Amino acid sequence: MFNNKQLEVLNTELNSSRIKTREKGNINLSYLEGFDVIETANKVFGFGNWSYTISKLEQVSQELNQNQNYVVCYKALVNILVYDENHIKLVNREDVGFGSGIAKTLADSHESGAKEAITDALKRSLRSFGNQFGNSLYDKSRNHQNQAKQQNKQSSHNQQMPPSNNQNQRNSTQAFNQYEYQSLYNLALNIVEQNGFLIVVGDDIFSKKDSIKACGFRWDGKTKQWYKQLEQGVA
Structure with a gap:
C-alpha cells in the first residue's frame, strides 16, 4: 500500500520533543499539536497526496458560564483520504472530534469551538496511521x-x-x-x-x-x- 520510504518513516519511534502535555483534572495527558500532525502528513504522504473533508460539523450545546462568557460546544466528523504518486486513492480514515469555544462574543465562541472540534477529529483520524501521528500515546505501557x-x-x-x-x-x-x-x-x-x-x-x-x-x-x-x-x- 505505502512505499518503503513511507513505511520506514511510519515505523520510526515517535520523537519525544513533539509530545506536549497538559493537566485535565488530576490526569496528565500527552498529545500532539494540530499543526504538527499536518506537517507530518505532508512529510509522509507528500503535498497534494492526502486531503481531508469535514463530513459533519454539529453544535452540541451553548450556555453562559459564571464569568458571563459564551460556551459553545461542537462535534465534528472528519474523513482522511491518502493517494499514491499517481493520485490513485489508497486508503481513507474517519473519526469524530469534540471542541468547545469560550469567548465574550457568541460569534467568537462558535468559531473557536468549531475549529477545535475539526482539529481534534483530524488528529484522531490521522492517528490510525501509527506512531508518527500519536497512536503510541494511547499505549499506557510506554513512558511518553x-x-x-x-x-x-x-x-x-x-x-x-x-x-x-x-x-x-x-x-x-x-x-x-x-x-x-x-x-x-x-x-x-x-x-x-x-x-x-x-x-x-x-x-x-x-x-x-x-x-x-x-x-x-x-x-x-x-x-x-x-x-x-x-x-x-x-x-
Missing part, C-alpha cells in the same frame, strides 16, 4: 509522559520570559486562584507560574485567544506566549 515532561521542562527553561520588575522567582507552588481561570481549563488549557508571571499553555492556543484575553492575559511576540503578571501579595 515522562519524556514529554522532561522535554517541556527544558524548553520552558530555555525560553526568555517577558520582562518583570520582580526579580524574585516564586516557587512551584500555585499562588493564584485556579477557579478564576476555569473557563480556560474547560478549553483543555492550563495555567503555570513562571518568574512572577502566569503563562497559558495548551494545544491550538492561538485559536483560543478571545477566551484567553477575556481572562486578562496579553500576548508576547518574542516568546510566543500569553502571559499575565502575578498580582503582588496573592497567597
Whole structure:
C-alpha cells in the first residue's frame, strides 16, 4: 500500500520533543499539536497526496458560564483520504472530534469551538496511521509522559520570559486562584507560574485567544506566549 520510504518513516519511534502535555483534572495527558500532525502528513504522504473533508460539523450545546462568557460546544466528523504518486486513492480514515469555544462574543465562541472540534477529529483520524501521528500515546505501557515532561521542562527553561520588575522567582507552588481561570481549563488549557508571571499553555492556543484575553492575559511576540503578571501579595 505505502512505499518503503513511507513505511520506514511510519515505523520510526515517535520523537519525544513533539509530545506536549497538559493537566485535565488530576490526569496528565500527552498529545500532539494540530499543526504538527499536518506537517507530518505532508512529510509522509507528500503535498497534494492526502486531503481531508469535514463530513459533519454539529453544535452540541451553548450556555453562559459564571464569568458571563459564551460556551459553545461542537462535534465534528472528519474523513482522511491518502493517494499514491499517481493520485490513485489508497486508503481513507474517519473519526469524530469534540471542541468547545469560550469567548465574550457568541460569534467568537462558535468559531473557536468549531475549529477545535475539526482539529481534534483530524488528529484522531490521522492517528490510525501509527506512531508518527500519536497512536503510541494511547499505549499506557510506554513512558511518553515522562519524556514529554522532561522535554517541556527544558524548553520552558530555555525560553526568555517577558520582562518583570520582580526579580524574585516564586516557587512551584500555585499562588493564584485556579477557579478564576476555569473557563480556560474547560478549553483543555492550563495555567503555570513562571518568574512572577502566569503563562497559558495548551494545544491550538492561538485559536483560543478571545477566551484567553477575556481572562486578562496579553500576548508576547518574542516568546510566543500569553502571559499575565502575578498580582503582588496573592497567597
